[in-house]
Amino acid sequence: MAETIRGLIVDDHPVVRGGLRGVFAGDPDFEVVGEAANGREALEQIRRQPVDVVLMDLRMPEMGGVEAIQQVRSLSPETQVLVLTTYDSDRDVIPAIEAGASGYLLKDVPGDELLRAVRAVMKGESVLSPPVARRLISQVRRPAGEALSQREIEVLQQVANGASNREIAAALFVSEATVKTHLLHIFEKLGVRDRAAAVGEAYRRGLLR
Numbered sequence: 001m002a003e004t005i006r007g008l009i010v011d012d013h014p015v016v017r018g019g020l021r022g023v024f025a026g027d028p029d030f031e032v033v034g035e036a037a038n039g040r041e042a043l044e045q046i047r048r049q050p051v052d053v054v055l056m057d058l059r060m061p062e063m064g065g066v067e068a069i070q071q072v073r074s075l076s077p078e079t080q081v082l083v084l085t086t087y088d089s090d091r092d093v094i095p096a097i098e099a100g101a102s103g104y105l106l107k108d109v110p111g112d113e114l115l116r117a118v119r120a121v122m123k124g125e126s127v128l129s130p131p132v133a134r135r136l137i138s139q140v141r142r143p144a145g146e147a148l149s150q151r152e153i154e155v156l157q158q159v160a161n162g163a164s165n166r167e168i169a170a171a172l173f174v175s176e177a178t179v180k181t182h183l184l185h186i187f188e189k190l191g192v193r194d195r196a197a198a199v200g201e202a203y204r205r206g207l208l209r
Contacts, residue, residue, distance in 0.1 A: 005122055006033045006050060010042045010068065011057040011084075016107070020055060020084075023111040030118070037061075039068025046072060051079050053118055056101070058085045058092055066095045073100035080121040084109070088131050091200065097136070103127030148189055153207060155182045160199045160208055 007030055009017045017035045024030040033049055036042040038060040045051070054072060058065035069081050082103040083096050093104060102121040105114065106129045117127040128136065148156070151172075158168040165183075169176045187193060190201045202208045 003029075004031045005029055005118060006031050006052045007118065008032075008034050008036065008042060008045055008051045008054045010036045010039065010054055010060070010065075012037045012060040013057075016057075020114075023114060027115055030115070039063030039065060039071070042068055043071055043075060046076050046079065051076065053080045053082060053122060055084045055118075056081050058083060058087055058096060066099045069096060069099040069101050082117060082121050082127065084114070088129075088135060090135060093132050093135055104132045105129045106131065148186060148202075148207060152182050152186050152189075153202075155179060156186055156198060156202050157208055159183075159195050160202070 007024060009020045009032060011017050011020070014037075021032050021035070024032050033051060034045045036045055039056075040063040042054060042056070043063075046054075056065045056069060056072075060068075065083060065085070069083075072079055072081055080102045081100065082105065083101045084105050084107055085092065086107050088106060096104060103117055103126060105117055105127065109117070109129060120127050154172060155168055158171060163171065165176050165179045168179045172179075183195070183198075186198055190198050190205075192198045192201050199208070
């Protein structure tokens with residue numbers, strides 16, 4: 001590791017980038033070598049100059065954080081990525097960690113803790129804010145749940161294709177009431193509350209093609 005940690009700040013809000021730059025400005029161990037407003041700009045900068053650690057927001061235009069994390073890890077495997085965002089839902093945390101993020105912090109983290117977190121990921125450690133750690137633990141502890149039946153998968157595939165309950169009923173030669181019952185069972189088994197979340201979870205589990 002170089003004596004000075006070279007950091008890249010990736011966030012679509014200029015005020016946030018300025019604030020983060022200020023956090024690192026007072027510490028001689030760090031040098032902010034660039035800023036980017038989205039993942040695409042971040043990759044362009046990493047191609048031009050070496051970067052030790054990337055502070056990565058998740059929801060950005062053009063290229064979001066999860067895709068950017070994957071590409072950074074592919075382009076520059078030695079570069080560590082520390083997510084710094086306001087979102088701590090399962091649909092944000094888990095894909096970011098799976099994509100290769102070394103840490104996941106929320107934007108309310110104090111400056112001194114952020115500096116410690118960057119040093120930690122540079123040592124190969126993983127850093128998670130307490131709410132994120134709790135969410136990951138609950139996800140791991142969550143039972144796998146009862147498997148979907150073949151008919152439930154058929155219903156879910158129709159939902160993924162954009163079909164309404166009436167269209168699903170017609171396609172599968174059942175009543176709309178039966179479709180609604182299947183959907184309730186699907187939601188319960190997948191641990192979700194609505195159709196969109198059910199489709200997303202099913203893709204994540206490899207149940208749909």
